[in-house]
Amino acid sequence: MAYSLELKLSKLLPQCTFKHLKQIHALIVTTSLNQNIQTFSKFLRRSTEFGTMEYPNLIFSQLGPQFSNNIMIQNAMIRGCDANGLFEQCLHLFDEMPLRGLKPHNFTYPYVLNSCSKLGWFRKGKQVHCQIVKDGFESNLAVVNALFNVYVKMVDSGDPGVVNCRKLNDARRVFDDMSVKPIELWNRMISLYASVCDVQSARELFDVMAERDIVSWNSMITGYAEVRDVGNARDLFERMPEKDVVSWTLMIRVYANARDLKTARRFFEIMPCKNVVSWNSMISSYTQHGQHEESLDLFVQMQFNGIVPDKYTFVSILSACSQLGALEFGKWIHYVIEDWSQFGAILGTALIDMYAKCGDINRAFTLFIKLGKRDVFCWNVMIRCVAIHGRTEDAVKIYSLMQKNGLKPNDFTFTAALFACSHGGLVKEGERIFYSMEREFGVEPKLEHYGCIIDLLSRNGQLEQAVRLVKEMPHKPDIAIWGALLGGCRERSHLKLAEEVMEKATELEANESGVYVLLSNMHASVGQWPEAQIARERMEEKKIWKNTGRSTVYAS
Structure with missing residues (x-):
């Protein structure tokens, strides 16, 4: 029973x-x-x-x-x-x-290791690894798969662009110790090397694989795309036993990364089958390389072909509109999107940025208010956009409102807020924001933050304080900071300090005409014509030329 x-x-x-x-x-x-x-x-x-x-x-x-x-x-x-x-x-x-007298086994470890990975507790993961070896479960496939995931996550958790060789080697040792390696794990190891641009190690693995699937080939081509190795990428592509839409799209990326957009477009045109990712790849390639008109033209073609755009398409196109000042085209995109709120903060921010850069700051602000969930990036864009349009006090108010909404400012927030203060002459507010960075938010000021506050002080009669800050800051001044000080010297007609600043700026050997022109004009304004001429001659000696101003108008 x-x-x-x-x-x-x-x-x-x-x-x-x-x-x-x-x-x-x-x-x-x-x-x-x-x-x-x-x-x-x-x-x-x-x-x-x-x-x-x-x-x-x-x-x-x-x-x-x-x-x-x-x-x-x-x-x-x-x-x-x-x-x-x-x-x-x-x-x-x-x-x-x-404590309960229990010993973990192969059904326990995979879940424990996954929790270590999810929490980012990699030291704990290594301790569990030691226990796995001690208990004799290092050959169990489920356990080793979970262990490999911990070390992969450890590599992925590093700063973008920074390769931690020790972490990568740890993942490789776990991979090498596996008695059984499904093709999926080979592909993951190749992708891991590709993600950190170690294409040599990726290729060594690729070449010794007993069997490969289409993911193996695509992963290897991805690695070559990252390091802009067109030759090897093209060779693999030609040798592939079968190609899918991902393979073709990767070749668009390979040539786009190498700035060969003509060949990228040829691959795009001859693809046997395109999906929205393929269209996005070509459109974003044009946008990223400044060929904004081509982005818009391709988007129109995409519409004629009945391909439904996604949020990545719209973000690329709106970015192109922003750069071109193509307000009417941007409005049409807004109309095409219809319910833009369903796409979230990224697309909403792109719309806000487009309207602001195309001159319609009121529409940008209206969208900002309507956007339900606003992330830090969205607030940063709004602060800077409002500041660029001269509404500097409003920019500082938005900065304060952001904190009241429970969001913590980051590097870019402070850059935007200090930029607003600098262009609005808000000295007290700028100093309060600058000194609160590390004290209240634990954000160490970078060179661009010092540049903003020094520019603010120099523009508004606080030259001595600006000079003191330059001497105290932990960064080596760049040409922008020396230029800001030089601007302050002009306001105060402080020629002696201007000459000292100019000497420091000259040591950088930067090809910036502005500081030379500014010094020359300062001497000329007080009748020191020989000194003004000397400053101009220094420009000519260094072959530095003042570029002629240009403007571009895009007809929508």
Whole structure:
């Protein structure tokens, strides 16, 4: 009877609803099954599969030592915590296992390692790795896969563009120690090398693979695209036994990265099948390389071909409109999007930026207010856009409102706010914002932040304070900072300091005509014509020329 009931419950549990689960719980408690650990562990495991751990935690807290100190029960809870995002609780249960006299095994480790990866607790992951080796589970496929994921995540967690060779080597050692390596893991290792531009190591793996699929070839081409190795990318592409839309799209990227947009466009035109990603790749390539008219033309062609754009398409096109000042085209894009709010903050920010850069700051501000969820990037764009349009006090108000909305300013926020203060002559406000960076928000001022505050002080009669800040700052001044000081010298007719600043600026050997012209004009304004001429001659000696101003008008 008990065996028959146990068999029936085993079949019911995987499909039962939460309501039925509670009925099953009552049945287990009121029958002899309440002593059957195997049945109870299946029930507990099923209870963790409804998106919350509230009910399983309640059940677990009421268990006696016979059940709570059982490995199947403990594994069910560890699995449930990991699956429901309670990663710290998962690791806490794992750490409790020795206290309960339990040893983890191959069903325990994958969930524990996944929780380490999700939390970014890589030191803990390494400790678990040591325990895995000690317990003899380093050959288990599920465990090693999870372990490999930890080391991959460790590499991915580094700063973009910074390759940590030790972390990469750790991932490779785990990969090499695997007794069984499915093709998916080979592809992941190749992609990992490609992501950090180590195409040589990626190619060595690629060449020794027993078998390859289309992902293997595409991953390798991606690596060559990153390092702009057109020759090897093209060679692999020609040798591929089969090509898909990803392969063709990658070749667009290869040539675009190498600034050969003509060949990229030829690949785009001869593709046997295009999807929205292919169109986006070509459009964004034009936008990124300043060929904005071509971006807009291709978008029109995309519309004629009936391809439905996505948010990435719109962001690229709106960026092109911003650069061209093509307000009418941008308005048409806005109309095409229809319900732009469904695409989130990224597209909303692109629309705001487009309207602002095309001169319609009021429409930009209206969209900003209507945008439901605004991230830090959106606030940063709005602050800078309002400041550029001369509404500097409004920019500072938006900066303050951002903090009241619970968002923490970042580097770019402070750059935008200080830019507003500098162009609005808001000295006290600018100083307050600058000195609050590290003190209140833990953001260390960078050179561009110093540049903004020094420009603000120099423009507004605080030249001595600006000079003191230049001497105290932990960065070597660039030409922009010397230029700001020189501008302050002009305001105060401080020729002696101007000459000292000019000497420092000349040491940088920067090809900036502005500082020479400014110094020359300063001498001329007080009748020191020989000195003015000398400044001009220095420009000619260094072959520095003042560029003629130009403007571009795009006809929508």
